[in-house]
Amino acid sequence: MTEKVAVLGTGKIGEALLSGMIRGGWSPSDLLVTARRPERAEELRSRHGVEAVSNAEAAKSADTLILTVKPQDMGALLDELAPHIPADRLVISGAAGIPTSFFEARLAAGTPVVRVMTNTPALVDEAMSVISAGSHATEEHLAHTEAIFGGVGKTLRVPESQQDAATALSGSGPAYFYFLVEAMTDAGILLGLPRDKAHDLIVQAAIGAAVMLRDSDQHPVKLREAVTSPAGTTINAIRELESHGVRAALIAALEAARDRSRELASGNG
Ligand SMILES: NC(=O)C1=CN([C@@H]2O[C@H](COP(=O)(O)OP(=O)(O)OC[C@H]3O[C@@H](n4cnc5c(N)ncnc54)[C@H](OP(=O)(O)O)[C@@H]3O)[C@@H](O)[C@H]2O)C=CC1
Ligand SMILES: O=C(O)[C@@H]1CCC=N1
Known part of the structure:
Protein backbone atom coordinates (compact mmCIF):
# COMPACT_ATOMS: atom_id res chain seq x y z
CA MET A 1 0.00 0.00 0.00
CA THR A 2 1.38 3.40 -0.91
CA GLU A 3 1.73 6.12 1.64
CA LYS A 4 -0.64 9.09 1.58
CA VAL A 5 0.55 12.53 2.58
CA ALA A 6 -1.87 15.39 3.25
CA VAL A 7 -0.99 19.08 3.27
CA LEU A 8 -3.48 20.89 5.48
CA GLY A 9 -3.93 24.62 4.93
CA THR A 10 -2.31 24.71 1.52
CA GLY A 11 -1.30 28.35 1.10
CA LYS A 12 2.05 29.69 -0.15
CA ILE A 13 4.30 27.31 1.78
CA GLY A 14 1.96 24.33 1.53
CA GLU A 15 1.69 24.72 -2.25
CA ALA A 16 5.45 25.25 -2.64
CA LEU A 17 6.03 21.96 -0.83
CA LEU A 18 3.25 20.17 -2.72
CA SER A 19 4.57 21.27 -6.12
CA GLY A 20 8.10 20.22 -5.11
CA MET A 21 6.89 16.79 -4.02
CA ILE A 22 5.20 16.30 -7.38
CA ARG A 23 8.33 17.49 -9.25
CA GLY A 24 10.30 15.04 -7.11
CA GLY A 25 8.21 12.08 -8.23
CA TRP A 26 5.30 11.82 -5.79
CA SER A 27 2.14 10.81 -7.58
CA PRO A 28 -0.64 13.39 -7.18
CA SER A 29 -2.93 10.46 -6.35
CA ASP A 30 -0.92 9.88 -3.14
CA LEU A 31 -1.29 13.50 -2.05
CA LEU A 32 -4.25 15.21 -0.43
CA VAL A 33 -4.74 18.90 0.24
CA THR A 34 -7.11 20.93 2.36
CA ALA A 35 -8.08 24.58 1.98
CA ARG A 36 -10.42 26.93 3.81
CA ARG A 37 -12.07 28.36 0.68
CA PRO A 38 -13.69 26.21 -2.04
CA GLU A 39 -12.14 28.35 -4.81
CA ARG A 40 -8.68 27.71 -3.35
CA ALA A 41 -9.40 23.96 -3.23
CA GLU A 42 -10.42 24.08 -6.90
CA GLU A 43 -7.26 26.02 -7.81
CA LEU A 44 -5.09 23.36 -6.14
CA ARG A 45 -7.00 20.53 -7.83
CA SER A 46 -6.66 22.04 -11.28
CA ARG A 47 -3.02 23.13 -10.90
CA HIS A 48 -1.65 19.95 -9.38
CA GLY A 49 -4.18 17.19 -10.06
CA VAL A 50 -4.49 16.41 -6.35
CA GLU A 51 -7.63 15.61 -4.40
CA ALA A 52 -8.89 18.36 -2.08
CA VAL A 53 -10.71 17.01 0.95
CA SER A 54 -11.96 18.24 4.33
CA ASN A 55 -9.54 18.48 7.25
CA ALA A 56 -11.34 15.58 8.97
CA GLU A 57 -11.06 13.34 5.88
CA ALA A 58 -7.36 14.17 5.51
CA ALA A 59 -6.81 13.34 9.18
CA LYS A 60 -8.52 9.97 8.81
CA SER A 61 -6.92 8.84 5.55
CA ALA A 62 -3.39 10.26 5.37
CA ASP A 63 -0.38 8.54 6.95
CA THR A 64 1.51 11.81 7.27
CA LEU A 65 -0.15 15.17 7.92
CA ILE A 66 1.74 18.36 7.12
CA LEU A 67 0.12 21.38 8.78
CA THR A 68 0.91 24.65 7.00
CA VAL A 69 -1.65 27.11 8.38
CA LYS A 70 -0.56 30.36 10.04
CA PRO A 71 0.50 29.99 13.68
CA GLN A 72 -2.60 31.94 14.74
CA ASP A 73 -4.85 29.35 12.98
CA MET A 74 -3.11 26.27 14.37
CA GLY A 75 -5.13 25.94 17.59
CA ALA A 76 -8.45 25.96 15.72
CA LEU A 77 -7.14 23.48 13.12
CA LEU A 78 -5.95 21.10 15.84
CA ASP A 79 -9.31 21.29 17.64
CA GLU A 80 -10.92 20.21 14.37
CA LEU A 81 -8.38 17.46 13.65
CA ALA A 82 -7.70 15.95 17.05
CA PRO A 83 -10.73 13.62 17.22
CA HIS A 84 -9.84 12.12 13.82
CA ILE A 85 -6.06 11.55 13.91
CA PRO A 86 -5.00 8.05 14.97
CA ALA A 87 -2.00 8.22 17.35
CA ASP A 88 0.31 6.37 14.93
CA ARG A 89 0.17 9.13 12.29
CA LEU A 90 3.11 11.43 11.79
CA VAL A 91 2.19 15.10 12.23
CA ILE A 92 4.59 17.63 10.74
CA SER A 93 4.17 21.30 11.58
CA GLY A 94 5.49 23.94 9.19
CA ALA A 95 4.43 26.86 11.37
CA ALA A 96 6.72 29.48 12.83
CA GLY A 97 7.01 29.66 16.59
CA ILE A 98 4.67 26.87 17.68
CA PRO A 99 6.52 24.24 19.73
CA THR A 100 5.94 20.51 19.32
CA SER A 101 4.54 20.46 22.89
CA PHE A 102 1.59 22.58 21.64
CA PHE A 103 0.62 19.74 19.27
CA GLU A 104 1.37 16.95 21.72
CA ALA A 105 -0.95 18.56 24.28
CA ARG A 106 -3.82 18.60 21.78
CA LEU A 107 -3.38 15.25 19.98
CA ALA A 108 -3.71 11.64 21.14
CA ALA A 109 -1.02 10.60 23.63
CA GLY A 110 2.11 9.39 21.89
CA THR A 111 1.46 11.09 18.53
CA PRO A 112 4.81 11.70 16.79
CA VAL A 113 5.27 15.38 15.92
CA VAL A 114 8.10 16.93 13.88
CA ARG A 115 8.61 20.69 13.58
CA VAL A 116 9.98 22.04 10.30
CA MET A 117 10.92 25.58 9.31
CA THR A 118 11.31 25.73 5.55
CA ASN A 119 11.45 28.78 3.25
CA THR A 120 9.98 29.98 -0.04
CA PRO A 121 12.93 28.94 -2.26
CA ALA A 122 11.16 25.56 -2.00
CA LEU A 123 9.50 26.81 -5.19
CA VAL A 124 12.82 26.41 -7.02
CA ASP A 125 14.07 23.39 -5.05
CA GLU A 126 16.54 25.57 -3.10
CA ALA A 127 14.81 25.60 0.29
CA MET A 128 16.50 25.07 3.62
CA SER A 129 14.22 23.06 5.88
CA VAL A 130 15.24 23.01 9.52
CA ILE A 131 13.89 19.95 11.35
CA SER A 132 13.36 19.12 15.04
CA ALA A 133 11.79 16.10 16.71
CA GLY A 134 9.00 16.29 19.25
CA SER A 135 9.12 13.97 22.23
CA HIS A 136 7.53 10.96 20.47
CA ALA A 137 9.23 11.35 17.07
CA THR A 138 11.78 8.65 16.27
CA GLU A 139 14.75 8.51 13.91
CA GLU A 140 12.39 6.97 11.35
CA HIS A 141 10.00 9.94 11.60
CA LEU A 142 12.88 12.39 11.18
CA ALA A 143 14.26 10.48 8.20
CA HIS A 144 10.81 10.42 6.63
CA THR A 145 10.44 14.18 7.13
CA GLU A 146 13.88 14.70 5.56
CA ALA A 147 12.84 12.60 2.58
CA ILE A 148 9.77 14.79 2.03
CA PHE A 149 11.47 18.16 2.51
CA GLY A 150 14.72 16.99 0.88
CA GLY A 151 12.80 17.06 -2.40
CA VAL A 152 12.63 20.87 -2.28
CA GLY A 153 16.17 21.65 -1.11
CA LYS A 154 18.50 21.03 1.79
CA THR A 155 17.56 19.89 5.27
CA LEU A 156 19.23 20.42 8.62
CA ARG A 157 18.40 18.91 12.01
CA VAL A 158 18.59 21.19 15.05
CA PRO A 159 17.47 20.82 18.67
CA GLU A 160 14.05 22.42 19.04
CA SER A 161 15.56 25.09 21.31
CA GLN A 162 17.27 26.51 18.17
CA GLN A 163 14.12 26.68 16.02
CA ASP A 164 13.25 30.31 16.81
CA ALA A 165 16.75 31.37 15.79
CA ALA A 166 16.58 29.22 12.66
CA THR A 167 13.26 30.84 11.78
CA ALA A 168 14.86 34.30 12.08
CA LEU A 169 17.83 33.33 9.89
CA SER A 170 16.43 30.90 7.40
CA GLY A 171 12.61 30.98 7.36
CA SER A 172 12.57 34.76 7.05
N1 LIG B 1 5.72 32.34 3.89
C1 LIG B 1 6.90 31.91 4.28
O1 LIG B 1 7.96 32.33 3.76
C2 LIG B 1 7.03 30.88 5.34
C3 LIG B 1 5.95 30.49 6.11
N2 LIG B 1 6.10 29.54 7.07
C4 LIG B 1 4.98 29.11 7.87
O2 LIG B 1 4.07 28.46 6.99
C5 LIG B 1 2.75 28.66 7.45
C6 LIG B 1 1.92 29.18 6.29
O3 LIG B 1 2.44 30.40 5.83
P1 LIG B 1 2.03 30.93 4.38
O4 LIG B 1 2.02 29.79 3.45
O5 LIG B 1 2.88 32.11 4.15
O6 LIG B 1 0.53 31.41 4.70
P2 LIG B 1 -0.77 31.32 3.80
O7 LIG B 1 -1.78 32.21 4.42
O8 LIG B 1 -0.39 31.53 2.36
O9 LIG B 1 -1.22 29.81 3.96
C7 LIG B 1 -2.00 29.32 5.00
C8 LIG B 1 -3.23 28.69 4.37
O10 LIG B 1 -3.96 28.01 5.36
C9 LIG B 1 -5.34 28.15 5.07
N3 LIG B 1 -6.11 27.83 6.26
C10 LIG B 1 -6.21 28.51 7.43
N4 LIG B 1 -6.99 27.85 8.30
C11 LIG B 1 -7.39 26.71 7.68
C12 LIG B 1 -8.18 25.61 8.06
N5 LIG B 1 -8.75 25.52 9.27
N6 LIG B 1 -8.38 24.61 7.17
C13 LIG B 1 -7.81 24.66 5.95
N7 LIG B 1 -7.04 25.69 5.51
C14 LIG B 1 -6.83 26.68 6.38
C15 LIG B 1 -5.43 29.59 4.63
O11 LIG B 1 -6.65 29.81 3.95
P3 LIG B 1 -7.07 31.28 3.41
O12 LIG B 1 -6.39 31.35 2.07
O13 LIG B 1 -8.53 31.23 3.35
O14 LIG B 1 -6.52 32.26 4.40
C16 LIG B 1 -4.20 29.72 3.75
O15 LIG B 1 -4.46 29.32 2.41
C17 LIG B 1 2.81 29.63 8.62
O16 LIG B 1 2.62 28.90 9.80
C18 LIG B 1 4.20 30.22 8.54
O17 LIG B 1 4.72 30.49 9.83
C19 LIG B 1 7.27 28.89 7.24
C20 LIG B 1 8.36 29.22 6.51
C21 LIG B 1 8.36 30.27 5.54
O1 LIG C 1 7.05 35.85 8.48
C1 LIG C 1 6.68 34.77 8.94
O2 LIG C 1 6.12 34.72 10.06
C2 LIG C 1 6.91 33.49 8.17
C3 LIG C 1 7.72 32.51 8.98
C4 LIG C 1 9.08 32.55 8.37
C5 LIG C 1 8.89 33.25 7.13
N1 LIG C 1 7.69 33.72 7.01
Whole structure:
Protein backbone atom coordinates (compact mmCIF):
# COMPACT_ATOMS: atom_id res chain seq x y z
CA MET A 1 0.00 0.00 0.00
CA THR A 2 1.38 3.40 -0.91
CA GLU A 3 1.73 6.12 1.64
CA LYS A 4 -0.64 9.09 1.58
CA VAL A 5 0.55 12.53 2.58
CA ALA A 6 -1.87 15.39 3.25
CA VAL A 7 -0.99 19.08 3.27
CA LEU A 8 -3.48 20.89 5.48
CA GLY A 9 -3.93 24.62 4.93
CA THR A 10 -2.31 24.71 1.52
CA GLY A 11 -1.30 28.35 1.10
CA LYS A 12 2.05 29.69 -0.15
CA ILE A 13 4.30 27.31 1.78
CA GLY A 14 1.96 24.33 1.53
CA GLU A 15 1.69 24.72 -2.25
CA ALA A 16 5.45 25.25 -2.64
CA LEU A 17 6.03 21.96 -0.83
CA LEU A 18 3.25 20.17 -2.72
CA SER A 19 4.57 21.27 -6.12
CA GLY A 20 8.10 20.22 -5.11
CA MET A 21 6.89 16.79 -4.02
CA ILE A 22 5.20 16.30 -7.38
CA ARG A 23 8.33 17.49 -9.25
CA GLY A 24 10.30 15.04 -7.11
CA GLY A 25 8.21 12.08 -8.23
CA TRP A 26 5.30 11.82 -5.79
CA SER A 27 2.14 10.81 -7.58
CA PRO A 28 -0.64 13.39 -7.18
CA SER A 29 -2.93 10.46 -6.35
CA ASP A 30 -0.92 9.88 -3.14
CA LEU A 31 -1.29 13.50 -2.05
CA LEU A 32 -4.25 15.21 -0.43
CA VAL A 33 -4.74 18.90 0.24
CA THR A 34 -7.11 20.93 2.36
CA ALA A 35 -8.08 24.58 1.98
CA ARG A 36 -10.42 26.93 3.81
CA ARG A 37 -12.07 28.36 0.68
CA PRO A 38 -13.69 26.21 -2.04
CA GLU A 39 -12.14 28.35 -4.81
CA ARG A 40 -8.68 27.71 -3.35
CA ALA A 41 -9.40 23.96 -3.23
CA GLU A 42 -10.42 24.08 -6.90
CA GLU A 43 -7.26 26.02 -7.81
CA LEU A 44 -5.09 23.36 -6.14
CA ARG A 45 -7.00 20.53 -7.83
CA SER A 46 -6.66 22.04 -11.28
CA ARG A 47 -3.02 23.13 -10.90
CA HIS A 48 -1.65 19.95 -9.38
CA GLY A 49 -4.18 17.19 -10.06
CA VAL A 50 -4.49 16.41 -6.35
CA GLU A 51 -7.63 15.61 -4.40
CA ALA A 52 -8.89 18.36 -2.08
CA VAL A 53 -10.71 17.01 0.95
CA SER A 54 -11.96 18.24 4.33
CA ASN A 55 -9.54 18.48 7.25
CA ALA A 56 -11.34 15.58 8.97
CA GLU A 57 -11.06 13.34 5.88
CA ALA A 58 -7.36 14.17 5.51
CA ALA A 59 -6.81 13.34 9.18
CA LYS A 60 -8.52 9.97 8.81
CA SER A 61 -6.92 8.84 5.55
CA ALA A 62 -3.39 10.26 5.37
CA ASP A 63 -0.38 8.54 6.95
CA THR A 64 1.51 11.81 7.27
CA LEU A 65 -0.15 15.17 7.92
CA ILE A 66 1.74 18.36 7.12
CA LEU A 67 0.12 21.38 8.78
CA THR A 68 0.91 24.65 7.00
CA VAL A 69 -1.65 27.11 8.38
CA LYS A 70 -0.56 30.36 10.04
CA PRO A 71 0.50 29.99 13.68
CA GLN A 72 -2.60 31.94 14.74
CA ASP A 73 -4.85 29.35 12.98
CA MET A 74 -3.11 26.27 14.37
CA GLY A 75 -5.13 25.94 17.59
CA ALA A 76 -8.45 25.96 15.72
CA LEU A 77 -7.14 23.48 13.12
CA LEU A 78 -5.95 21.10 15.84
CA ASP A 79 -9.31 21.29 17.64
CA GLU A 80 -10.92 20.21 14.37
CA LEU A 81 -8.38 17.46 13.65
CA ALA A 82 -7.70 15.95 17.05
CA PRO A 83 -10.73 13.62 17.22
CA HIS A 84 -9.84 12.12 13.82
CA ILE A 85 -6.06 11.55 13.91
CA PRO A 86 -5.00 8.05 14.97
CA ALA A 87 -2.00 8.22 17.35
CA ASP A 88 0.31 6.37 14.93
CA ARG A 89 0.17 9.13 12.29
CA LEU A 90 3.11 11.43 11.79
CA VAL A 91 2.19 15.10 12.23
CA ILE A 92 4.59 17.63 10.74
CA SER A 93 4.17 21.30 11.58
CA GLY A 94 5.49 23.94 9.19
CA ALA A 95 4.43 26.86 11.37
CA ALA A 96 6.72 29.48 12.83
CA GLY A 97 7.01 29.66 16.59
CA ILE A 98 4.67 26.87 17.68
CA PRO A 99 6.52 24.24 19.73
CA THR A 100 5.94 20.51 19.32
CA SER A 101 4.54 20.46 22.89
CA PHE A 102 1.59 22.58 21.64
CA PHE A 103 0.62 19.74 19.27
CA GLU A 104 1.37 16.95 21.72
CA ALA A 105 -0.95 18.56 24.28
CA ARG A 106 -3.82 18.60 21.78
CA LEU A 107 -3.38 15.25 19.98
CA ALA A 108 -3.71 11.64 21.14
CA ALA A 109 -1.02 10.60 23.63
CA GLY A 110 2.11 9.39 21.89
CA THR A 111 1.46 11.09 18.53
CA PRO A 112 4.81 11.70 16.79
CA VAL A 113 5.27 15.38 15.92
CA VAL A 114 8.10 16.93 13.88
CA ARG A 115 8.61 20.69 13.58
CA VAL A 116 9.98 22.04 10.30
CA MET A 117 10.92 25.58 9.31
CA THR A 118 11.31 25.73 5.55
CA ASN A 119 11.45 28.78 3.25
CA THR A 120 9.98 29.98 -0.04
CA PRO A 121 12.93 28.94 -2.26
CA ALA A 122 11.16 25.56 -2.00
CA LEU A 123 9.50 26.81 -5.19
CA VAL A 124 12.82 26.41 -7.02
CA ASP A 125 14.07 23.39 -5.05
CA GLU A 126 16.54 25.57 -3.10
CA ALA A 127 14.81 25.60 0.29
CA MET A 128 16.50 25.07 3.62
CA SER A 129 14.22 23.06 5.88
CA VAL A 130 15.24 23.01 9.52
CA ILE A 131 13.89 19.95 11.35
CA SER A 132 13.36 19.12 15.04
CA ALA A 133 11.79 16.10 16.71
CA GLY A 134 9.00 16.29 19.25
CA SER A 135 9.12 13.97 22.23
CA HIS A 136 7.53 10.96 20.47
CA ALA A 137 9.23 11.35 17.07
CA THR A 138 11.78 8.65 16.27
CA GLU A 139 14.75 8.51 13.91
CA GLU A 140 12.39 6.97 11.35
CA HIS A 141 10.00 9.94 11.60
CA LEU A 142 12.88 12.39 11.18
CA ALA A 143 14.26 10.48 8.20
CA HIS A 144 10.81 10.42 6.63
CA THR A 145 10.44 14.18 7.13
CA GLU A 146 13.88 14.70 5.56
CA ALA A 147 12.84 12.60 2.58
CA ILE A 148 9.77 14.79 2.03
CA PHE A 149 11.47 18.16 2.51
CA GLY A 150 14.72 16.99 0.88
CA GLY A 151 12.80 17.06 -2.40
CA VAL A 152 12.63 20.87 -2.28
CA GLY A 153 16.17 21.65 -1.11
CA LYS A 154 18.50 21.03 1.79
CA THR A 155 17.56 19.89 5.27
CA LEU A 156 19.23 20.42 8.62
CA ARG A 157 18.40 18.91 12.01
CA VAL A 158 18.59 21.19 15.05
CA PRO A 159 17.47 20.82 18.67
CA GLU A 160 14.05 22.42 19.04
CA SER A 161 15.56 25.09 21.31
CA GLN A 162 17.27 26.51 18.17
CA GLN A 163 14.12 26.68 16.02
CA ASP A 164 13.25 30.31 16.81
CA ALA A 165 16.75 31.37 15.79
CA ALA A 166 16.58 29.22 12.66
CA THR A 167 13.26 30.84 11.78
CA ALA A 168 14.86 34.30 12.08
CA LEU A 169 17.83 33.33 9.89
CA SER A 170 16.43 30.90 7.40
CA GLY A 171 12.61 30.98 7.36
CA SER A 172 12.57 34.76 7.05
CA GLY A 173 16.03 34.91 5.43
CA PRO A 174 14.99 35.22 1.77
CA ALA A 175 13.00 38.37 2.61
CA TYR A 176 16.15 40.16 3.78
CA PHE A 177 17.90 39.45 0.49
CA TYR A 178 14.88 40.65 -1.52
CA PHE A 179 14.87 43.81 0.62
CA LEU A 180 18.57 44.39 -0.11
CA VAL A 181 18.06 43.87 -3.85
CA GLU A 182 15.17 46.33 -3.78
CA ALA A 183 17.27 48.93 -1.92
CA MET A 184 20.31 48.44 -4.17
CA THR A 185 18.12 48.75 -7.26
CA ASP A 186 16.96 52.13 -5.89
CA ALA A 187 20.63 53.05 -5.54
CA GLY A 188 21.09 52.20 -9.22
CA ILE A 189 18.25 54.59 -10.08
CA LEU A 190 19.96 57.30 -8.04
CA LEU A 191 23.15 56.65 -9.99
CA GLY A 192 21.24 57.13 -13.25
CA LEU A 193 20.67 53.56 -14.44
CA PRO A 194 17.32 52.49 -15.89
CA ARG A 195 15.39 50.37 -13.35
CA ASP A 196 15.41 47.18 -15.43
CA LYS A 197 19.17 47.35 -15.96
CA ALA A 198 19.80 48.17 -12.27
CA HIS A 199 17.63 45.17 -11.33
CA ASP A 200 19.48 42.81 -13.70
CA LEU A 201 22.90 43.95 -12.45
CA ILE A 202 22.02 43.51 -8.80
CA VAL A 203 20.25 40.17 -9.27
CA GLN A 204 23.23 38.76 -11.18
CA ALA A 205 25.61 40.09 -8.50
CA ALA A 206 23.44 38.35 -5.90
CA ILE A 207 23.39 35.06 -7.83
CA GLY A 208 27.15 35.18 -8.46
CA ALA A 209 27.86 35.96 -4.82
CA ALA A 210 25.47 33.22 -3.64
CA VAL A 211 27.08 30.57 -5.85
CA MET A 212 30.57 31.59 -4.66
CA LEU A 213 29.42 31.47 -1.04
CA ARG A 214 28.09 27.97 -1.61
CA ASP A 215 30.77 26.53 -3.89
CA SER A 216 34.10 28.30 -3.29
CA ASP A 217 34.78 26.96 0.21
CA GLN A 218 36.00 30.43 1.18
CA HIS A 219 34.93 32.45 4.19
CA PRO A 220 32.70 35.48 3.32
CA VAL A 221 35.39 37.80 4.71
CA LYS A 222 37.91 36.41 2.18
CA LEU A 223 35.40 36.73 -0.65
CA ARG A 224 34.73 40.36 0.31
CA GLU A 225 38.45 41.14 0.63
CA ALA A 226 38.96 39.88 -2.91
CA VAL A 227 36.49 42.52 -4.16
CA THR A 228 37.86 45.33 -2.01
CA SER A 229 40.85 46.91 -3.81
CA PRO A 230 43.19 49.29 -1.96
CA ALA A 231 41.98 52.88 -2.49
CA GLY A 232 39.28 51.44 -4.76
CA THR A 233 35.51 51.81 -4.99
CA THR A 234 34.30 49.00 -2.72
CA ILE A 235 36.01 50.24 0.44
CA ASN A 236 34.20 53.57 0.07
CA ALA A 237 30.90 51.73 0.05
CA ILE A 238 31.89 49.49 2.98
CA ARG A 239 32.82 52.54 5.06
CA GLU A 240 29.31 53.93 4.46
CA LEU A 241 27.68 50.61 5.39
CA GLU A 242 29.67 50.50 8.63
CA SER A 243 29.06 54.15 9.50
CA HIS A 244 25.29 53.64 8.97
CA GLY A 245 25.34 50.66 11.33
CA VAL A 246 24.15 48.10 8.78
CA ARG A 247 25.81 45.21 10.63
CA ALA A 248 24.20 46.22 13.93
CA ALA A 249 20.87 46.76 12.15
CA LEU A 250 20.97 43.23 10.76
CA ILE A 251 21.80 41.75 14.15
CA ALA A 252 18.92 43.71 15.73
CA ALA A 253 16.56 42.72 12.89
CA LEU A 254 17.21 39.01 13.27
CA GLU A 255 16.93 39.27 17.04
CA ALA A 256 13.50 40.90 16.55
CA ALA A 257 12.45 38.07 14.21
CA ARG A 258 13.62 35.49 16.79
CA ASP A 259 11.62 37.30 19.49
CA ARG A 260 8.50 37.32 17.31
CA SER A 261 8.87 33.59 16.71
CA ARG A 262 8.94 33.11 20.49
CA GLU A 263 5.81 35.24 20.87
CA LEU A 264 3.97 33.07 18.33
CA ALA A 265 4.53 30.01 20.53
CA SER A 266 1.19 30.39 22.27
CA GLY A 267 -0.71 30.23 18.96
CA ASN A 268 -2.56 33.43 19.88
CA GLY A 269 -0.45 35.70 17.68
N1 LIG B 1 5.72 32.34 3.89
C1 LIG B 1 6.90 31.91 4.28
O1 LIG B 1 7.96 32.33 3.76
C2 LIG B 1 7.03 30.88 5.34
C3 LIG B 1 5.95 30.49 6.11
N2 LIG B 1 6.10 29.54 7.07
C4 LIG B 1 4.98 29.11 7.87
O2 LIG B 1 4.07 28.46 6.99
C5 LIG B 1 2.75 28.66 7.45
C6 LIG B 1 1.92 29.18 6.29
O3 LIG B 1 2.44 30.40 5.83
P1 LIG B 1 2.03 30.93 4.38
O4 LIG B 1 2.02 29.79 3.45
O5 LIG B 1 2.88 32.11 4.15
O6 LIG B 1 0.53 31.41 4.70
P2 LIG B 1 -0.77 31.32 3.80
O7 LIG B 1 -1.78 32.21 4.42
O8 LIG B 1 -0.39 31.53 2.36
O9 LIG B 1 -1.22 29.81 3.96
C7 LIG B 1 -2.00 29.32 5.00
C8 LIG B 1 -3.23 28.69 4.37
O10 LIG B 1 -3.96 28.01 5.36
C9 LIG B 1 -5.34 28.15 5.07
N3 LIG B 1 -6.11 27.83 6.26
C10 LIG B 1 -6.21 28.51 7.43
N4 LIG B 1 -6.99 27.85 8.30
C11 LIG B 1 -7.39 26.71 7.68
C12 LIG B 1 -8.18 25.61 8.06
N5 LIG B 1 -8.75 25.52 9.27
N6 LIG B 1 -8.38 24.61 7.17
C13 LIG B 1 -7.81 24.66 5.95
N7 LIG B 1 -7.04 25.69 5.51
C14 LIG B 1 -6.83 26.68 6.38
C15 LIG B 1 -5.43 29.59 4.63
O11 LIG B 1 -6.65 29.81 3.95
P3 LIG B 1 -7.07 31.28 3.41
O12 LIG B 1 -6.39 31.35 2.07
O13 LIG B 1 -8.53 31.23 3.35
O14 LIG B 1 -6.52 32.26 4.40
C16 LIG B 1 -4.20 29.72 3.75
O15 LIG B 1 -4.46 29.32 2.41
C17 LIG B 1 2.81 29.63 8.62
O16 LIG B 1 2.62 28.90 9.80
C18 LIG B 1 4.20 30.22 8.54
O17 LIG B 1 4.72 30.49 9.83
C19 LIG B 1 7.27 28.89 7.24
C20 LIG B 1 8.36 29.22 6.51
C21 LIG B 1 8.36 30.27 5.54
O1 LIG C 1 7.05 35.85 8.48
C1 LIG C 1 6.68 34.77 8.94
O2 LIG C 1 6.12 34.72 10.06
C2 LIG C 1 6.91 33.49 8.17
C3 LIG C 1 7.72 32.51 8.98
C4 LIG C 1 9.08 32.55 8.37
C5 LIG C 1 8.89 33.25 7.13
N1 LIG C 1 7.69 33.72 7.01
